[in-house]
Amino acid sequence: MSALANPSVLHLEHVTYTYPGAARPALDDVSLTVCDGQFVVLAGRSGGGKSTLLRAGSGLVPHFHGGEVSGELLVGGLDVRHHGPGDLAAVVGTLFQDPETQVVMGTVRSELAFPLENRGESPAAVARGVEEAALALGVAHLLDRPTHELSGGELQRVALGAALAGRPRLVLLDEPTSQLDPVAGDELIGLLRRLNEEWGTTIVLAEHRLERCLSAADRVVALADGRIACDGPPRDFLAWAAEAAPALETPGARLLARAGLAPPPVGVKQARATLRAAGALPDPDAPPPADLPSPATDPAQKMLFPPTRGGAPGESSPPAPPRGPLGRLRADRAGNAALRFKRLWSEPSERPAVLRAVDLRIAPGERVALMGRNGAGKSTLLRHAAGLQQPTRGSVEASGRVALLLQNPNDYLVHERVDEEASAAALEAAGLAALADRHPRDLSGGERQRLALAIVLDSEQPPAVLCLDEPTRGMDRAHKADLAVLLGRLAATGTALLVATHDPEFAAAFAQRVVLLGDGRPIADGPAAEVLAGGWYFATETARILGGAGGALDPEAGAALVRALVAARAGDAVPPAGAPAAGAAQTPNDPRPTEARP
Amino acid sequence: MGYRRRPSPLHAARAAVGGGLCVALALVALLYDHPLVLAAALLAGCGAASLAGVGPELRRALLFALPFTLLIALVNPLVSREGLTVVARLGEVPWFGRLDVTLEAAVYGGILGLRALALIVAFALFTLVVDPDELLRLFRRVSFRSALTVTLATRMVPVLQRDGQRIADAQRCRPGRAPSRLTLVRAVAGGALDRAVEVAAALEVRGYGAAAGGGAAGRGGQAGAGRVARARGGRAARRHARPWSRHDVAFAAVALALAALAVGGRLAGAAPFACYPLLDGDWGPATFAFAAAVALLPLLPFLDRRGLA
Numbered sequence: 001m002s003a004l005a006n007p008s009v010l011h012l013e014h015v016t017y018t019y020p021g022a023a024r025p026a027l028d029d030v031s032l033t034v035c036d037g038q039f040v041v042l043a044g045r046s047g048g049g050k051s052t053l054l055r056a057g058s059g060l061v062p063h064f065h066g067g068e069v070s071g072e073l074l075v076g077g078l079d080v081r082h083h084g085p086g087d088l089a090a091v092v093g094t095l096f097q098d099p100e101t102q103v104v105m106g107t108v109r110s111e112l113a114f115p116l117e118n119r120g121e122s123p124a125a126v127a128r129g130v131e132e133a134a135l136a137l138g139v140a141h142l143l144d145r146p147t148h149e150l151s152g153g154e155l156q157r158v159a160l161g162a163a164l165a166g167r168p169r170l171v172l173l174d175e176p177t178s179q180l181d182p183v184a185g186d187e188l189i190g191l192l193r194r195l196n197e198e199w200g201t202t203i204v205l206a207e208h209r210l211e212r213c214l215s216a217a218d219r220v221v222a223l224a225d226g227r228i229a230c231d232g233p234p235r236d237f238l239a240w241a242a243e244a245a246p247a248l249e250t251p252g253a254r255l256l257a258r259a260g261l262a263p264p265p266v267g268v269k270q271a272r273a274t275l276r277a278a279g280a281l282p283d284p285d286a287p288p289p290a291d292l293p294s295p296a297t298d299p300a301q302k303m304l305f306p307p308t309r310g311g312a313p314g315e316s317s318p319p320a321p322p323r324g325p326l327g328r329l330r331a332d333r334a335g336n337a338a339l340r341f342k343r344l345w346s347e348p349s350e351r352p353a354v355l356r357a358v359d360l361r362i363a364p365g366e367r368v369a370l371m372g373r374n375g376a377g378k379s380t381l382l383r384h385a386a387g388l389q390q391p392t393r394g395s396v397e398a399s400g401r402v403a404l405l406l407q408n409p410n411d412y413l414v415h416e417r418v419d420e421e422a423s424a425a426a427l428e429a430a431g432l433a434a435l436a437d438r439h440p441r442d443l444s445g446g447e448r449q450r451l452a453l454a455i456v457l458d459s460e461q462p463p464a465v466l467c468l469d470e471p472t473r474g475m476d477r478a479h480k481a482d483l484a485v486l487l488g489r490l491a492a493t494g495t496a497l498l499v500a501t502h503d504p505e506f507a508a509a510f511a512q513r514v515v516l517l518g519d520g521r522p523i524a525d526g527p528a529a530e531v532l533a534g535g536w537y538f539a540t541e542t543a544r545i546l547g548g549a550g551g552a553l554d555p556e557a558g559a560a561l562v563r564a565l566v567a568a569r570a571g572d573a574v575p576p577a578g579a580p581a582a583g584a585a586q587t588p589n590d591p592r593p594t595e596a597r598p
Numbered sequence: 599m600g601y602r603r604r605p606s607p608l609h610a611a612r613a614a615v616g617g618g619l620c621v622a623l624a625l626v627a628l629l630y631d632h633p634l635v636l637a638a639a640l641l642a643g644c645g646a647a648s649l650a651g652v653g654p655e656l657r658r659a660l661l662f663a664l665p666f667t668l669l670i671a672l673v674n675p676l677v678s679r680e681g682l683t684v685v686a687r688l689g690e691v692p693w694f695g696r697l698d699v700t701l702e703a704a705v706y707g708g709i710l711g712l713r714a715l716a717l718i719v720a721f722a723l724f725t726l727v728v729d730p731d732e733l734l735r736l737f738r739r740v741s742f743r744s745a746l747t748v749t750l751a752t753r754m755v756p757v758l759q760r761d762g763q764r765i766a767d768a769q770r771c772r773p774g775r776a777p778s779r780l781t782l783v784r785a786v787a788g789g790a791l792d793r794a795v796e797v798a799a800a801l802e803v804r805g806y807g808a809a810a811g812g813g814a815a816g817r818g819g820q821a822g823a824g825r826v827a828r829a830r831g832g833r834a835a836r837r838h839a840r841p842w843s844r845h846d847v848a849f850a851a852v853a854l855a856l857a858a859l860a861v862g863g864r865l866a867g868a869a870p871f872a873c874y875p876l877l878d879g880d881w882g883p884a885t886f887a888f889a890a891a892v893a894l895l896p897l898l899p900f901l902d903r904r905g906l907a
C-alpha cells in the first residue's frame with residue numbers, strides 16, 4: 001500500500017492492555033501502524049476494544065485509566081509510556097461520544113482557544129487557530145454563543161473544533177455520530193473526509209453504523225475480543241465480514257451478496273454501479289414484479305437483523321393511518337386507540353413551540369417509529385405521552401399505563417443490586433435473572449438497557465403503550481437485533497410501541513409505521529416501506545441504493561426485488577436467495593468462486 | 599440567566615472593565631444610606647442593563663429578588679428596637695416581648711431592601727454582561743488551577759442540573775413505589791462522579807496536563823514542560839496585549855469616576871442620611887446632583903455605539 005511509505009503517526013507493536021481489576025485484556029497483542037493522511041475506520045462489536053485502542057492513542061490508557069500495559073505504543077514518535085495525554089495533545093486530537101462532557105468552557109470561542117492556551121501559544125496564534133478551526137467546521141457564527149445553549153450537533157462540532165484547533169496530525173473519534181440525527185451525522189462524516197483530504201489530517205474513527213462512513217475510509221480495522229480480526233481496504237473488509245462477521249456487514253453489501261452480485265459495494269454509489277452493470281437497477285417508478293416473494297416469509301430475514309414485521313400475512317403492511325378530519329373522526333369512533341394525541345401543542349415560555357397541533361393515533365400492538373432531526377420534538381412528544389410534561393393546548397389520551405424508557409438507561413439505575421431494581425419476574429423476562437446479585441453499573445451497555453426496560457415494564461399489568469427514546473444509541477447491530485426481537489414480542493402481547501430513533505435500519509427492522517416529525521408536527525406518516533423508502537436522509541441504505549423501488553427497506557427484501565427483476569428481464573423464474581443474478585457477471589477483482597459467495 | 603454576547607457597548611468592553619463598572623455600582627450601594635442615592639444606583643444598574651439589551655433577563659432576576667427584599671423591609675421594623683417615632687403598638691408578642699413599630703425602623707428596613715435590590719442588580723448585570731471566560735483568563739495568570747476549577751463549576755452546574763432532572767424524570771417513569779430520597783441522592787452523586795471522570799478525561803486530551811504541569815499526566819518530567827509552556831504563554835500574552843477599544847476606555851473612565859465619586863463623596867460627607875434615633879437627611883440640591891451623577895454617569899458610554907455589529 002502506498003500509504004505505508006508515509007511516516008507512521010500511530011504505531012502499536014504487540015500491545016496488550018488490561019484495565020485495573022479486569023480479568024482479561026481489553027487489547028490483546030495488537031500490532032498496527034497508521035500512516036500520515038490515512039482515514040481508518042475501526043469496526044467491531046461492543047466490547048471488542050475499539051474505544052480502548054483510541055484511548056491508548058490519546059494517552060488516556062494507561063495514564064488516566066491505570067492498568068497494565070506491555071508492548072510498544074508510539075503516537076507521533078512519542079512513546080505513550082513516557083508521555084501522557086497532555087504531551088500527546090500537540091499531536092493528537094480526541095473526540096468522544098458524549099459532547100456534553102467534552103465541552104468544558106463557557107463560550108465556543110473559549111472552548112476552541114482552550115487547547116491552544118494550554119500549549120502556551122501566543123494570543124495571536126490562539127486567535128488565528130480559533131478562527132481557522134471555526135471556519136473549517138462551520139461554527140464561526142457560534143463563536144460568541146454560550147456552550148450551554150448549543151444543540152447536540154452543534155456541541156459535537158465545537159468539540160471536534162477544539163480537538164482540531166491545534167491542527168493535530170492525528171484525530172481519534174469514538175462514535176461521534178451516535179447522538180446525532182442522520183443529517184448531522186452525515187455532515188460530520190463529510191467534514192472529516194474534507195479535513196482528511198484538504199488538511200491531510202489522519203483520521204481514526206470508531207463507528208457502529210459502517211454504512212455511513214466506509215465510503216470515506218481508506219482502510220478498515222476490525223477488532224474482536226481485543227485482537228485485530230481484519231485489516232484492509234473497505235472492500236476487503238466487507239468480503240471478510242460476509243464470511244466471518246455478518247453482524248458487521250453493511251446493508252448494501254448484504255443486499256448485493258444476497259442478490260448474488262459482486263464485489264461488495266463501499267457505499268451507495270458503488271452498489272448502484274454494480275446493479276446497473278448487471279442490468280439489475282430497478283426503476284423506482286415501475287411496479288414491483290408480480291412474483292416478488294413476500295419479505296415476511298423469506299427465512300433468510302431471520303439471520304442477521306431479524307425483522308419483527310414478519311408474522312401474519314399482511315401484517316407488514318398495516319392499514320394507513322387516518323388522514324384528514326373525516327378519517328380521524330372515523331378512527332375515533334372506532335375507539336380502539338392505545339394512545340391518542342389530540343391537537344397537542346407544547347409551547348415553552350419564551351421559546352418557539354416544540355409541538356404544533358400534533359394529531360396521532362396509535363392502535364394496540366402497533367409498532368411506530370418516530371423520526372426527525374434533533375430538536376424536531378420527538379422526545380417532547382414521548383414525554384407528553386408518559387405525562388412528564390403537560391400540553392399547553394390539546395390533550396393526550398391513553399387506554400392504560402404508558403411506560404417510557406428515556407435515552408439514558410443509567411438514569412433508572414439507583415440501587416446497589418440488580419434484584420433491588422426490578423422484581424424477579426421482570427428480570428427473568430428480560431433475561432437478567434443470572435445477574436441478580438450484580439451491581440447495576442457493572443453491567444454492559446446492552447444489559448443496562450434491558451434492565452431499564454425491565455424496570456419500566458415491572459408491573460402486574462403490561463403497559464398499554466411503551467415509548468422508547470433513542471434506545472439504540474451506541475448499540476452494535478447485534479444488540480439492535482436483540483432489541484428489535486424483544487420489542488416484537490412485547491407488541492405481540494398488545495402493547496403499542498412508540499420509538500423515537502435516528503436509525504433508519506432499526507426503524508425498518510421493527511416498525512410497521514413511521515411518523516416523521518418536522519418543525520413540531522408530523523410531516524410524513526405511513527407504512528414504514530412508504531416513508532423510509534421515499535426519503536433521502538431518513539431512508540435505509542437498501543432504499544437509497546434501490547431508489548425506493550418496491551418499498552424494499554432491508555437487504556433481503558431488496559435482494560428479492562433485484563432477483564425478481566433480473567429474472568423478469570431474462571424471462572426466467574426467480575432464482576433462490578444467494579444465487580447469482582442472471583446477467584450478473586463475476587467481476588475480475590472478486591477473488592472468490594461464485595459458489596463461495598453468500 | 600447567563601452571559602451571552604450582544605451588540606452593545608458594554609458587551610464590547612473587556613471583562614475587567616465591565617466588571618469594574620458593576621463593582622463601582624455595588625460600591626455606591628454599600629457606602630451610602632441615602633434613599634435617593636440608592637435609588638440612583640438601582641436606576642443606573644437597570645438603565646445599563648436595558649441599554650445593553652439584557653433588560654428582560656434582569657427583569658426576571660428582579661422578580662425573584664423582590665420578595666426577598668420586601669421581606670427585609672418588613673422584618674426590620676418588627677425586630678429593631680431603635681427609633682423614637684412610634685407608628686404602631688402591637689402589644690406583647692410571644693418570643694418578641696413588647697413590639698412597637700417605629701417610623702425610623704420602617705424607613706431603615708426600606709433602605710436595607712433598596713440596598714439589597716441595588717446589589718442584586720449590580721450582580722445580575724455582572725452575570726449578564728461580563729464574559730466569565732475572559733475574566734477567568736485574567737485570573738489564570740494568578741492561579742491556573744483555581745480559575746479552571748471555577749470555570750468548570752460554572753459550566754457544569756447546568757449540566758448537573760439537567761442530569762438531576764433526567765434522573766428525577768426516569769424515577770417518575772418507574773411503576774410502583776418510588777425509591778427513597780437517600781437512594782436518589784446517592785444516584786445523583788454517583789452520576790456527578792461519572793461526569794467528573796469524563797470531564798477530567800476531556801481535560802487531559804485537551805492538553806490540560808501539559809499546561810498545569812501536574813496531575814495524572816504530570817509524570818515523566820512533564821511538570822517542567824508545563825511550567826515552560828505557561829511561562830512562554832505569559833510572556834507572549836504580555837507582548838500581544840489586546841488594544842484598548844473606545845468602549846474599553848469609556849467604561850473604564852466611567853467606572854473609575856463612579857468609584858472616585860463614591861469614595862470621595864463618602865469622605866466629604868456627601869448625601870448624608872441617618873435613620874436613628876430620628877430621620878435626618880440632606881435633601882438639598884447637592885444631594886440631588888450627586889444622585890443624578892450616580893444615575894447618569896454609567897449610562898454615558900452607551901451614547902457611542904460605533905463599532906458594534
